[in-house]
Amino acid sequence: MNNALVNPAVLRAEIRLFGREPGSVFWILLFPTLLLVILGSVPSFRQPDDSFGGLRPIDAYVPVSVLLGLLMGGLQGMPQTLTGYRERGILRRMSTTPVRPAALLSAQMVLYGGASLASALLALAVGRLAFDVALPRQPLGYVLALLPAVLAALALGAAISALSRTTKIAGAIGSAALFPMMFCAGVWLPVQAMPDMLARIVGCTPFGAAAQALNQAAAGHWPGWSHLGVTAAWTVLLTAAAARWFRWE
Amino acid sequence: MSIIEVSELRKSYGGRPAVDGVSFAVEEGEVFGILGPNGAGKTTTVECVEGLRVPDAGRVRVTGLDPVADHERVARVLGAQLQQSELQARLTVREALRLYASFYPRPADWRLLAERLGLTEKLTTRFAKLSGGQKQRLFIALALIGNPRVVVLDELTTGLDPRARRDTWQLVEDVRASGVTVLLVTHFMEEAQRLCDRIAVIDKGRVAALDTPDGLIRRSAGATVVGFTPSAPLDEHDLNVLPGLASLAHKDGRITLSGTDETVNAVITLLARHRVTAHQLRVTDATLDDAFLDLTEVEA
Numbered sequence: 001m002n003n004a005l006v007n008p009a010v011l012r013a014e015i016r017l018f019g020r021e022p023g024s025v026f027w028i029l030l031f032p033t034l035l036l037v038i039l040g041s042v043p044s045f046r047q048p049d050d051s052f053g054g055l056r057p058i059d060a061y062v063p064v065s066v067l068l069g070l071l072m073g074g075l076q077g078m079p080q081t082l083t084g085y086r087e088r089g090i091l092r093r094m095s096t097t098p099v100r101p102a103a104l105l106s107a108q109m110v111l112y113g114g115a116s117l118a119s120a121l122l123a124l125a126v127g128r129l130a131f132d133v134a135l136p137r138q139p140l141g142y143v144l145a146l147l148p149a150v151l152a153a154l155a156l157g158a159a160i161s162a163l164s165r166t167t168k169i170a171g172a173i174g175s176a177a178l179f180p181m182m183f184c185a186g187v188w189l190p191v192q193a194m195p196d197m198l199a200r201i202v203g204c205t206p207f208g209a210a211a212q213a214l215n216q217a218a219a220g221h222w223p224g225w226s227h228l229g230v231t232a233a234w235t236v237l238l239t240a241a242a243a244r245w246f247r248w249e
Numbered sequence: 250m251s252i253i254e255v256s257e258l259r260k261s262y263g264g265r266p267a268v269d270g271v272s273f274a275v276e277e278g279e280v281f282g283i284l285g286p287n288g289a290g291k292t293t294t295v296e297c298v299e300g301l302r303v304p305d306a307g308r309v310r311v312t313g314l315d316p317v318a319d320h321e322r323v324a325r326v327l328g329a330q331l332q333q334s335e336l337q338a339r340l341t342v343r344e345a346l347r348l349y350a351s352f353y354p355r356p357a358d359w360r361l362l363a364e365r366l367g368l369t370e371k372l373t374t375r376f377a378k379l380s381g382g383q384k385q386r387l388f389i390a391l392a393l394i395g396n397p398r399v400v401v402l403d404e405l406t407t408g409l410d411p412r413a414r415r416d417t418w419q420l421v422e423d424v425r426a427s428g429v430t431v432l433l434v435t436h437f438m439e440e441a442q443r444l445c446d447r448i449a450v451i452d453k454g455r456v457a458a459l460d461t462p463d464g465l466i467r468r469s470a471g472a473t474v475v476g477f478t479p480s481a482p483l484d485e486h487d488l489n490v491l492p493g494l495a496s497l498a499h500k501d502g503r504i505t506l507s508g509t510d511e512t513v514n515a516v517i518t519l520l521a522r523h524r525v526t527a528h529q530l531r532v533t534d535a536t537l538d539d540a541f542l543d544l545t546e547v548e549a
Contacts, residue, residue: 017339097352
Protein backbone atom coordinates (compact mmCIF):
# COMPACT_ATOMS: atom_id res chain seq x y z
CA MET A 1 0.00 0.00 0.00
CA ASN A 2 2.93 2.28 0.68
CA ASN A 3 3.87 2.03 -2.97
CA ALA A 4 0.52 3.30 -4.20
CA LEU A 5 0.79 6.49 -6.18
CA VAL A 6 -1.50 8.33 -3.78
CA ASN A 7 -1.19 7.62 -0.06
CA PRO A 8 -4.71 7.99 1.39
CA ALA A 9 -3.50 9.20 4.80
CA VAL A 10 -1.29 11.86 3.24
CA LEU A 11 -4.15 12.96 0.98
CA ARG A 12 -6.56 13.21 3.92
CA ALA A 13 -4.07 15.30 5.87
CA GLU A 14 -3.49 17.62 2.90
CA ILE A 15 -7.24 18.09 2.36
CA ARG A 16 -7.63 18.99 6.03
CA LEU A 17 -4.73 21.45 5.80
CA PHE A 18 -6.21 23.02 2.67
CA GLY A 19 -9.43 23.63 4.60
CA ARG A 20 -7.39 25.56 7.19
CA GLU A 21 -6.16 28.06 4.59
CA PRO A 22 -9.04 30.55 4.21
CA GLY A 23 -7.15 32.32 1.40
CA SER A 24 -6.85 29.22 -0.75
CA VAL A 25 -10.44 28.20 -0.12
CA PHE A 26 -11.66 31.67 -1.13
CA TRP A 27 -9.53 32.21 -4.24
CA ILE A 28 -9.89 28.72 -5.67
CA LEU A 29 -13.37 27.61 -4.63
CA LEU A 30 -15.37 30.82 -4.23
CA PHE A 31 -13.75 33.69 -6.14
CA PRO A 32 -14.49 32.44 -9.70
CA THR A 33 -18.19 32.01 -8.87
CA LEU A 34 -18.25 35.32 -7.01
CA LEU A 35 -16.91 37.02 -10.14
CA LEU A 36 -19.68 35.34 -12.13
CA VAL A 37 -22.30 36.63 -9.68
CA ILE A 38 -20.91 40.18 -9.82
CA LEU A 39 -20.87 40.20 -13.64
CA GLY A 40 -24.30 38.64 -13.76
CA SER A 41 -25.66 41.47 -11.60
CA VAL A 42 -24.85 43.93 -14.40
CA PRO A 43 -28.10 44.11 -16.48
CA SER A 44 -26.33 44.43 -19.84
CA PHE A 45 -24.52 41.14 -19.17
CA ARG A 46 -27.89 39.43 -19.24
CA GLN A 47 -28.84 40.76 -22.71
CA PRO A 48 -27.98 38.81 -25.90
CA ASP A 49 -25.03 40.44 -27.59
CA ASP A 50 -24.01 40.15 -31.24
CA SER A 51 -20.29 40.22 -30.48
CA PHE A 52 -20.87 37.03 -28.45
CA GLY A 53 -22.54 35.38 -31.43
CA GLY A 54 -25.97 36.03 -30.00
CA LEU A 55 -25.12 34.63 -26.54
CA ARG A 56 -25.52 36.72 -23.42
CA PRO A 57 -22.13 37.76 -21.91
CA ILE A 58 -23.06 35.86 -18.75
CA ASP A 59 -23.34 32.67 -20.83
CA ALA A 60 -19.80 33.21 -22.09
CA TYR A 61 -18.51 33.90 -18.58
CA VAL A 62 -19.49 30.51 -17.12
CA PRO A 63 -16.67 28.64 -18.95
CA VAL A 64 -14.36 31.55 -18.10
CA SER A 65 -15.14 31.12 -14.39
CA VAL A 66 -14.57 27.39 -14.72
CA LEU A 67 -11.08 28.03 -16.14
CA LEU A 68 -10.38 30.72 -13.55
CA GLY A 69 -10.81 28.12 -10.78
CA LEU A 70 -8.27 25.85 -12.48
CA LEU A 71 -5.79 28.72 -12.85
CA MET A 72 -6.13 29.78 -9.21
CA GLY A 73 -5.47 26.22 -8.02
CA GLY A 74 -2.66 25.47 -10.45
CA LEU A 75 -0.82 28.80 -10.35
CA GLN A 76 -1.62 30.35 -6.97
CA GLY A 77 -2.18 27.36 -4.73
CA MET A 78 -0.02 24.40 -5.63
CA PRO A 79 3.36 25.94 -6.55
CA GLN A 80 3.63 27.92 -3.31
CA THR A 81 2.59 24.97 -1.16
CA LEU A 82 4.93 22.50 -2.86
CA THR A 83 7.88 24.88 -2.93
CA GLY A 84 7.28 25.68 0.74
CA TYR A 85 7.29 21.96 1.54
CA ARG A 86 10.62 21.61 -0.18
CA GLU A 87 12.10 24.80 1.28
CA ARG A 88 11.15 23.89 4.84
CA GLY A 89 12.42 20.31 4.63
CA ILE A 90 8.98 18.68 4.80
CA LEU A 91 9.68 16.63 1.67
CA ARG A 92 13.05 15.62 3.12
CA ARG A 93 11.50 14.58 6.41
CA MET A 94 9.11 12.36 4.49
CA SER A 95 12.03 10.89 2.52
CA THR A 96 13.24 9.22 5.71
CA THR A 97 9.98 7.26 6.08
CA PRO A 98 8.87 4.23 4.06
CA VAL A 99 6.55 6.64 2.19
CA ARG A 100 8.28 8.53 -0.58
CA PRO A 101 7.90 12.32 -0.76
CA ALA A 102 6.17 11.68 -4.11
CA ALA A 103 3.15 10.91 -1.94
CA LEU A 104 2.98 14.60 -1.01
CA LEU A 105 3.35 15.66 -4.64
CA SER A 106 0.56 13.36 -5.80
CA ALA A 107 -1.67 14.37 -2.88
CA GLN A 108 -1.20 18.01 -3.82
CA MET A 109 -2.15 17.29 -7.42
CA VAL A 110 -5.26 15.34 -6.45
CA LEU A 111 -6.18 18.03 -3.94
CA TYR A 112 -5.82 21.03 -6.27
CA GLY A 113 -7.26 19.12 -9.23
CA GLY A 114 -10.26 18.20 -7.10
CA ALA A 115 -10.65 21.73 -5.71
CA SER A 116 -10.54 23.12 -9.28
CA LEU A 117 -13.25 20.71 -10.39
CA ALA A 118 -15.37 21.56 -7.35
CA SER A 119 -14.97 25.23 -8.21
CA ALA A 120 -16.05 24.46 -11.80
CA LEU A 121 -19.14 22.60 -10.62
CA LEU A 122 -20.06 25.51 -8.36
CA ALA A 123 -19.74 27.98 -11.25
CA LEU A 124 -21.90 25.78 -13.48
CA ALA A 125 -24.52 25.33 -10.75
CA VAL A 126 -24.70 29.02 -9.83
CA GLY A 127 -24.78 29.98 -13.52
CA ARG A 128 -27.68 27.63 -14.06
CA LEU A 129 -29.67 28.50 -10.92
CA ALA A 130 -29.04 32.25 -10.63
CA PHE A 131 -28.69 33.33 -14.26
CA ASP A 132 -30.40 30.56 -16.19
CA VAL A 133 -27.24 29.70 -18.10
CA ALA A 134 -27.87 26.41 -19.87
CA LEU A 135 -25.79 23.46 -18.66
CA PRO A 136 -23.32 22.21 -21.28
CA ARG A 137 -25.33 20.72 -24.12
CA GLN A 138 -22.58 18.20 -24.85
CA PRO A 139 -21.69 17.10 -21.27
CA LEU A 140 -19.26 14.37 -22.28
CA GLY A 141 -17.48 16.79 -24.61
CA TYR A 142 -17.37 19.32 -21.78
CA VAL A 143 -15.65 16.81 -19.50
CA LEU A 144 -13.31 15.91 -22.36
CA ALA A 145 -12.39 19.60 -22.72
CA LEU A 146 -12.12 20.18 -18.97
CA LEU A 147 -9.79 17.29 -18.07
CA PRO A 148 -6.80 18.35 -20.20
CA ALA A 149 -7.28 21.89 -18.88
CA VAL A 150 -7.10 20.64 -15.26
CA LEU A 151 -3.99 18.62 -16.10
CA ALA A 152 -2.41 21.60 -17.88
CA ALA A 153 -2.99 23.82 -14.83
CA LEU A 154 -1.44 21.21 -12.51
CA ALA A 155 1.49 20.67 -14.88
CA LEU A 156 2.07 24.42 -15.05
CA GLY A 157 1.98 24.60 -11.25
CA ALA A 158 4.43 21.72 -10.93
CA ALA A 159 6.75 23.33 -13.49
CA ILE A 160 6.67 26.64 -11.58
CA SER A 161 7.48 24.79 -8.37
CA ALA A 162 10.33 22.97 -10.11
CA LEU A 163 11.86 26.23 -11.30
CA SER A 164 11.43 28.16 -8.01
CA ARG A 165 14.00 27.85 -5.31
CA THR A 166 11.92 29.63 -2.66
CA THR A 167 8.25 30.12 -1.86
CA LYS A 168 8.62 33.84 -2.66
CA ILE A 169 9.92 33.09 -6.14
CA ALA A 170 7.12 30.56 -6.68
CA GLY A 171 4.59 33.21 -5.65
CA ALA A 172 6.11 35.80 -7.98
CA ILE A 173 6.28 33.46 -11.01
CA GLY A 174 2.78 32.17 -10.23
CA SER A 175 1.36 35.69 -10.20
CA ALA A 176 3.31 36.76 -13.28
CA ALA A 177 1.99 33.75 -15.20
CA LEU A 178 -1.54 34.13 -13.83
CA PHE A 179 -2.43 37.36 -15.64
CA PRO A 180 -1.54 36.31 -19.21
CA MET A 181 -3.20 32.93 -18.58
CA MET A 182 -6.33 34.68 -17.29
CA PHE A 183 -6.32 36.88 -20.38
CA CYS A 184 -6.07 33.85 -22.66
CA ALA A 185 -8.85 32.10 -20.79
CA GLY A 186 -11.01 35.16 -21.54
CA VAL A 187 -11.37 36.80 -18.12
CA TRP A 188 -11.19 40.32 -19.59
CA LEU A 189 -12.72 39.47 -22.94
CA PRO A 190 -14.20 36.04 -23.60
CA VAL A 191 -12.63 34.38 -26.63
CA GLN A 192 -15.92 34.56 -28.58
CA ALA A 193 -15.68 38.35 -28.47
CA MET A 194 -12.01 38.57 -29.37
CA PRO A 195 -10.99 39.79 -32.84
CA ASP A 196 -10.28 36.88 -35.15
CA MET A 197 -6.50 37.31 -35.14
CA LEU A 198 -6.31 37.56 -31.36
CA ALA A 199 -8.56 34.53 -30.91
CA ARG A 200 -6.25 32.57 -33.18
CA ILE A 201 -3.15 33.52 -31.17
CA VAL A 202 -4.87 32.85 -27.87
CA GLY A 203 -5.98 29.50 -29.31
CA CYS A 204 -2.33 28.38 -29.27
CA THR A 205 -2.08 28.79 -25.49
CA PRO A 206 -3.21 26.00 -23.15
CA PHE A 207 -6.13 27.90 -21.62
CA GLY A 208 -7.15 29.81 -24.74
CA ALA A 209 -7.52 26.47 -26.51
CA ALA A 210 -9.33 25.05 -23.49
CA ALA A 211 -11.73 28.02 -23.50
CA GLN A 212 -12.62 27.39 -27.14
CA ALA A 213 -13.09 23.67 -26.50
CA LEU A 214 -15.38 24.40 -23.52
CA ASN A 215 -17.41 26.90 -25.58
CA GLN A 216 -17.92 24.34 -28.32
CA ALA A 217 -19.09 21.71 -25.83
CA ALA A 218 -21.31 24.24 -24.04
CA ALA A 219 -22.99 25.01 -27.38
CA GLY A 220 -23.63 21.32 -27.98
CA HIS A 221 -20.75 20.51 -30.33
CA TRP A 222 -17.99 18.02 -29.92
CA PRO A 223 -14.83 19.99 -28.97
CA GLY A 224 -12.40 20.31 -31.87
CA TRP A 225 -9.44 17.97 -31.79
CA SER A 226 -7.09 20.83 -32.57
CA HIS A 227 -8.12 22.67 -29.37
CA LEU A 228 -7.88 19.52 -27.25
CA GLY A 229 -4.56 18.74 -28.91
CA VAL A 230 -3.09 22.15 -28.08
CA THR A 231 -3.99 21.84 -24.38
CA ALA A 232 -2.74 18.25 -24.25
CA ALA A 233 0.54 19.15 -25.95
CA TRP A 234 1.16 21.93 -23.43
CA THR A 235 0.42 19.48 -20.61
CA VAL A 236 3.02 17.02 -21.92
CA LEU A 237 5.59 19.78 -22.39
CA LEU A 238 5.05 21.29 -18.93
CA THR A 239 5.05 17.87 -17.25
CA ALA A 240 8.36 17.06 -18.94
CA ALA A 241 9.81 20.38 -17.74
CA ALA A 242 8.58 19.73 -14.18
CA ALA A 243 9.99 16.21 -14.18
CA ARG A 244 13.30 17.45 -15.58
CA TRP A 245 13.88 20.22 -13.05
CA PHE A 246 11.96 19.22 -9.94
CA ARG A 247 14.15 18.75 -6.85
CA TRP A 248 13.11 17.10 -3.62
CA GLU A 249 15.43 19.32 -1.58
CA MET B 250 26.98 -8.34 12.34
CA SER B 251 27.07 -4.63 13.11
CA ILE B 252 23.73 -2.87 12.78
CA ILE B 253 25.34 0.01 10.88
CA GLU B 254 28.44 -0.44 8.76
CA VAL B 255 30.14 2.40 6.95
CA SER B 256 33.34 1.73 5.06
CA GLU B 257 35.49 4.07 3.00
CA LEU B 258 32.56 6.43 2.50
CA ARG B 259 33.25 9.35 0.16
CA LYS B 260 31.00 12.19 -0.91
CA SER B 261 31.96 15.45 -2.65
CA TYR B 262 29.93 18.54 -3.43
CA GLY B 263 31.12 20.35 -6.51
CA GLY B 264 34.57 18.75 -6.37
CA ARG B 265 35.06 19.63 -2.68
CA PRO B 266 35.17 16.46 -0.57
CA ALA B 267 32.75 16.65 2.39
CA VAL B 268 33.36 13.06 3.47
CA ASP B 269 36.71 11.60 2.52
CA GLY B 270 37.03 7.94 3.47
CA VAL B 271 34.99 7.51 6.66
CA SER B 272 34.67 4.03 8.18
CA PHE B 273 32.99 2.89 11.38
CA ALA B 274 30.63 0.20 12.62
CA VAL B 275 27.84 0.62 15.17
CA GLU B 276 26.89 -2.36 17.31
CA GLU B 277 23.31 -3.15 18.22
CA GLY B 278 22.16 -1.46 21.42
CA GLU B 279 24.91 1.13 21.76
CA VAL B 280 24.82 4.89 21.62
CA PHE B 281 27.37 5.80 18.99
CA GLY B 282 28.42 9.42 18.75
CA ILE B 283 29.69 11.32 15.75
CA LEU B 284 31.54 14.33 17.05
CA GLY B 285 33.28 17.02 15.10
CA PRO B 286 33.57 20.73 14.37
CA ASN B 287 31.08 22.44 12.08
CA GLY B 288 31.53 21.45 8.46
CA ALA B 289 33.50 18.31 9.33
CA GLY B 290 31.18 16.06 7.32
CA LYS B 291 29.06 14.68 10.19
CA THR B 292 25.67 15.42 8.65
CA THR B 293 26.67 14.20 5.19
CA THR B 294 27.81 10.95 6.77
CA VAL B 295 24.51 10.31 8.54
CA GLU B 296 22.52 11.43 5.50
CA CYS B 297 24.21 8.61 3.60
CA VAL B 298 23.19 6.24 6.42
CA GLU B 299 19.60 7.51 6.17
CA GLY B 300 19.58 7.02 2.40
CA LEU B 301 19.02 10.73 1.75
CA ARG B 302 22.27 10.98 -0.18
CA VAL B 303 23.93 8.64 -2.62
CA PRO B 304 27.62 8.11 -1.74
CA ASP B 305 30.23 8.75 -4.43
CA ALA B 306 32.18 5.74 -3.21
CA GLY B 307 32.28 3.33 -0.30
CA ARG B 308 29.75 1.05 1.31
CA VAL B 309 26.91 1.80 3.75
CA ARG B 310 24.78 -0.93 5.30
CA VAL B 311 21.96 -0.66 7.84
CA THR B 312 20.89 -4.07 9.19
CA GLY B 313 22.80 -5.44 6.21
CA LEU B 314 20.75 -3.44 3.67
CA ASP B 315 21.77 -0.65 1.31
CA PRO B 316 19.89 2.51 2.40
CA VAL B 317 19.63 3.77 -1.20
CA ALA B 318 18.79 0.60 -3.12
CA ASP B 319 16.65 -0.84 -0.30
CA HIS B 320 15.28 2.48 0.86
CA GLU B 321 11.86 1.32 1.96
CA ARG B 322 13.11 -1.63 4.02
CA VAL B 323 15.76 0.51 5.68
CA ALA B 324 13.25 3.30 6.37
CA ARG B 325 11.06 0.81 8.27
CA VAL B 326 13.80 0.07 10.81
CA LEU B 327 15.55 3.45 10.91
CA GLY B 328 13.98 6.50 12.51
CA ALA B 329 15.52 9.88 11.77
CA GLN B 330 15.49 13.30 13.34
CA LEU B 331 16.94 15.74 10.83
CA GLN B 332 19.00 18.78 11.63
CA GLN B 333 16.76 21.18 9.76
CA SER B 334 13.25 20.22 8.87
CA GLU B 335 9.74 21.31 9.64
CA LEU B 336 6.23 20.03 9.29
CA GLN B 337 3.20 21.62 7.66
CA ALA B 338 2.52 24.78 9.71
CA ARG B 339 -1.14 24.01 10.39
CA LEU B 340 -0.75 20.29 11.08
CA THR B 341 -1.50 19.51 14.73
CA VAL B 342 0.70 17.32 16.91
CA ARG B 343 -1.92 14.58 16.99
CA GLU B 344 -2.35 14.64 13.20
CA ALA B 345 1.40 14.50 12.65
CA LEU B 346 1.79 11.52 15.01
CA ARG B 347 -1.12 9.62 13.45
CA LEU B 348 -0.03 10.42 9.90
CA TYR B 349 3.54 9.25 10.45
CA ALA B 350 2.33 6.19 12.38
CA SER B 351 0.33 5.18 9.30
CA PHE B 352 3.54 4.94 7.27
CA TYR B 353 4.90 1.97 9.24
CA PRO B 354 3.83 -1.67 9.37
CA ARG B 355 4.09 -1.96 13.18
CA PRO B 356 3.99 1.56 14.62
CA ALA B 357 4.33 2.48 18.28
CA ASP B 358 1.20 3.68 20.08
CA TRP B 359 1.26 7.42 19.36
CA ARG B 360 -0.63 8.21 22.59
CA LEU B 361 2.03 6.53 24.73
CA LEU B 362 4.77 8.20 22.75
CA ALA B 363 3.14 11.62 23.18
CA GLU B 364 2.88 10.98 26.90
CA ARG B 365 6.49 9.86 27.17
CA LEU B 366 7.64 13.01 25.38
CA GLY B 367 5.39 15.33 27.36
CA LEU B 368 3.29 16.27 24.34
CA THR B 369 -0.11 15.14 25.64
CA GLU B 370 -1.11 18.72 26.48
CA LYS B 371 -0.12 19.84 23.01
CA LEU B 372 -1.94 17.28 20.87
CA THR B 373 -4.30 19.83 19.34
CA THR B 374 -1.63 22.52 18.89
CA ARG B 375 -0.51 23.32 15.37
CA PHE B 376 3.14 22.78 14.50
CA ALA B 377 3.81 26.49 13.90
CA LYS B 378 2.63 27.32 17.44
CA LEU B 379 5.02 24.92 19.19
CA SER B 380 8.14 26.16 20.99
CA GLY B 381 11.57 25.06 19.81
CA GLY B 382 11.78 22.41 22.52
CA GLN B 383 8.31 21.09 21.75
CA LYS B 384 9.10 20.86 18.04
CA GLN B 385 12.28 18.98 18.89
CA ARG B 386 10.35 16.54 21.09
CA LEU B 387 7.79 16.03 18.34
CA PHE B 388 10.59 15.18 15.91
CA ILE B 389 12.01 12.70 18.39
CA ALA B 390 8.54 11.17 18.67
CA LEU B 391 8.31 10.93 14.88
CA ALA B 392 11.75 9.30 14.77
CA LEU B 393 10.50 6.67 17.23
CA ILE B 394 6.97 6.19 15.89
CA GLY B 395 7.82 3.33 13.55
CA ASN B 396 9.29 1.23 16.38
CA PRO B 397 12.73 1.48 14.78
CA ARG B 398 15.81 -0.59 15.60
CA VAL B 399 18.05 2.41 14.96
CA VAL B 400 17.45 6.11 15.47
CA VAL B 401 19.66 8.80 14.00
CA LEU B 402 19.59 12.05 15.97
CA ASP B 403 21.32 14.97 14.29
CA GLU B 404 22.18 18.00 16.47
CA LEU B 405 19.42 16.98 18.82
CA THR B 406 19.85 19.66 21.46
CA THR B 407 21.06 22.61 19.39
CA GLY B 408 18.95 25.61 20.28
CA LEU B 409 17.51 24.12 23.47
CA ASP B 410 17.89 25.75 26.87
CA PRO B 411 19.99 23.86 29.46
CA ARG B 412 16.97 22.31 31.19
CA ALA B 413 15.38 21.11 27.95
CA ARG B 414 18.77 19.77 26.93
CA ARG B 415 19.09 17.71 30.10
CA ASP B 416 15.52 16.39 29.69
CA THR B 417 16.38 15.39 26.14
CA TRP B 418 19.49 13.56 27.30
CA GLN B 419 17.37 11.59 29.76
CA LEU B 420 15.12 10.71 26.87
CA VAL B 421 18.01 9.38 24.79
CA GLU B 422 19.04 7.24 27.76
CA ASP B 423 15.47 5.90 27.96
CA VAL B 424 15.47 5.12 24.24
CA ARG B 425 18.71 3.24 24.59
CA ALA B 426 17.38 1.36 27.61
CA SER B 427 14.50 0.13 25.45
CA GLY B 428 17.06 -1.58 23.20
CA VAL B 429 17.16 0.88 20.33
CA THR B 430 20.55 1.65 18.80
CA VAL B 431 21.27 5.38 18.68
CA LEU B 432 23.50 7.20 16.21
CA LEU B 433 24.01 10.65 17.68
CA VAL B 434 25.53 13.58 15.82
CA THR B 435 26.69 16.42 18.02
CA HIS B 436 29.24 19.12 18.53
CA PHE B 437 28.59 19.34 22.29
CA MET B 438 31.34 17.54 24.18
CA GLU B 439 29.32 17.31 27.36
CA GLU B 440 26.50 15.63 25.48
CA ALA B 441 28.81 13.13 23.80
CA GLN B 442 30.66 12.37 27.05
CA ARG B 443 27.45 11.76 28.96
CA LEU B 444 25.48 9.76 26.37
CA CYS B 445 27.84 7.88 24.09
CA ASP B 446 29.32 4.41 24.51
CA ARG B 447 31.72 5.11 21.70
CA ILE B 448 32.57 8.19 19.68
CA ALA B 449 33.99 8.73 16.23
CA VAL B 450 35.68 12.12 16.06
CA ILE B 451 35.32 13.38 12.51
CA ASP B 452 37.48 16.21 11.25
CA LYS B 453 37.83 17.40 7.65
CA GLY B 454 35.86 14.47 6.29
CA ARG B 455 37.92 11.79 8.05
CA VAL B 456 37.75 9.81 11.28
CA ALA B 457 40.41 11.41 13.50
CA ALA B 458 39.80 8.97 16.37
CA LEU B 459 37.32 6.30 17.41
CA ASP B 460 37.10 5.19 21.03
CA THR B 461 35.06 5.33 24.22
CA PRO B 462 34.84 8.82 25.76
CA ASP B 463 37.30 7.76 28.49
CA GLY B 464 39.57 6.19 25.91
CA LEU B 465 39.65 9.38 23.88
CA ILE B 466 40.55 11.40 26.98
CA ARG B 467 43.22 8.91 28.08
CA ARG B 468 44.84 8.78 24.69
CA SER B 469 45.00 12.53 24.34
CA ALA B 470 48.27 14.15 25.41
CA GLY B 471 46.94 16.03 28.46
CA ALA B 472 44.65 13.49 30.11
CA THR B 473 45.24 14.77 33.65
CA VAL B 474 45.15 18.39 34.72
CA VAL B 475 47.01 19.70 37.81
CA GLY B 476 46.48 23.17 39.21
CA PHE B 477 48.17 24.76 42.29
CA THR B 478 49.50 28.01 43.70
CA PRO B 479 53.15 27.43 44.81
CA SER B 480 54.29 29.02 48.12
CA ALA B 481 57.57 30.02 46.38
CA PRO B 482 58.43 30.48 42.71
CA LEU B 483 59.46 27.35 40.84
CA ASP B 484 62.15 27.18 38.24
CA GLU B 485 60.59 27.38 34.77
CA HIS B 486 63.08 24.91 33.33
CA ASP B 487 62.25 22.27 35.97
CA LEU B 488 58.58 22.55 34.97
CA ASN B 489 59.26 22.39 31.26
CA VAL B 490 61.15 19.11 31.48
CA LEU B 491 58.45 17.29 33.45
CA PRO B 492 57.86 13.86 31.84
CA GLY B 493 54.72 13.61 29.70
CA LEU B 494 53.92 17.33 29.96
CA ALA B 495 51.30 18.39 27.43
CA SER B 496 50.62 21.99 28.41
CA LEU B 497 51.75 24.55 30.95
CA ALA B 498 50.15 27.87 31.91
CA HIS B 499 50.74 30.57 34.53
CA LYS B 500 48.00 32.89 35.64
CA ASP B 501 48.01 35.19 38.69
CA GLY B 502 50.68 33.06 40.36
CA ARG B 503 48.75 29.88 39.77
CA ILE B 504 50.21 27.09 37.67
CA THR B 505 48.02 24.83 35.56
CA LEU B 506 49.59 21.96 33.67
CA SER B 507 48.32 18.88 31.93
CA GLY B 508 49.95 15.57 31.18
CA THR B 509 49.87 11.96 32.30
CA ASP B 510 49.83 10.33 35.75
CA GLU B 511 53.60 10.32 35.51
CA THR B 512 53.59 14.10 35.15
CA VAL B 513 51.56 14.38 38.37
CA ASN B 514 54.02 12.24 40.29
CA ALA B 515 56.94 14.26 38.95
CA VAL B 516 55.29 17.53 40.02
CA ILE B 517 54.82 16.24 43.56
CA THR B 518 58.45 15.08 43.68
CA LEU B 519 59.60 18.46 42.38
CA LEU B 520 57.59 20.35 45.01
CA ALA B 521 58.91 18.13 47.81
CA ARG B 522 62.52 18.52 46.65
CA HIS B 523 62.28 22.32 46.74
CA ARG B 524 60.16 22.29 49.91
CA VAL B 525 57.49 24.29 48.19
CA THR B 526 53.92 23.95 49.40
CA ALA B 527 51.19 23.64 46.77
CA HIS B 528 48.19 25.69 47.89
CA GLN B 529 44.77 24.77 46.56
CA LEU B 530 46.13 21.73 44.77
CA ARG B 531 43.60 20.25 42.36
CA VAL B 532 44.11 17.17 40.23
CA THR B 533 41.32 16.55 37.70
CA ASP B 534 40.73 14.39 34.69
CA ALA B 535 40.71 16.29 31.43
CA THR B 536 37.31 16.55 29.76
CA LEU B 537 36.37 15.35 26.33
CA ASP B 538 36.67 19.01 25.37
CA ASP B 539 40.42 18.89 25.94
CA ALA B 540 40.74 15.58 24.13
CA PHE B 541 38.72 16.89 21.20
CA LEU B 542 40.82 20.01 20.81
CA ASP B 543 43.94 17.89 21.04
CA LEU B 544 42.70 15.41 18.41
CA THR B 545 41.45 17.94 15.91
CA GLU B 546 44.57 20.04 16.40
CA VAL B 547 46.84 17.17 15.43
CA GLU B 548 44.90 16.79 12.22
CA ALA B 549 45.12 20.45 11.31
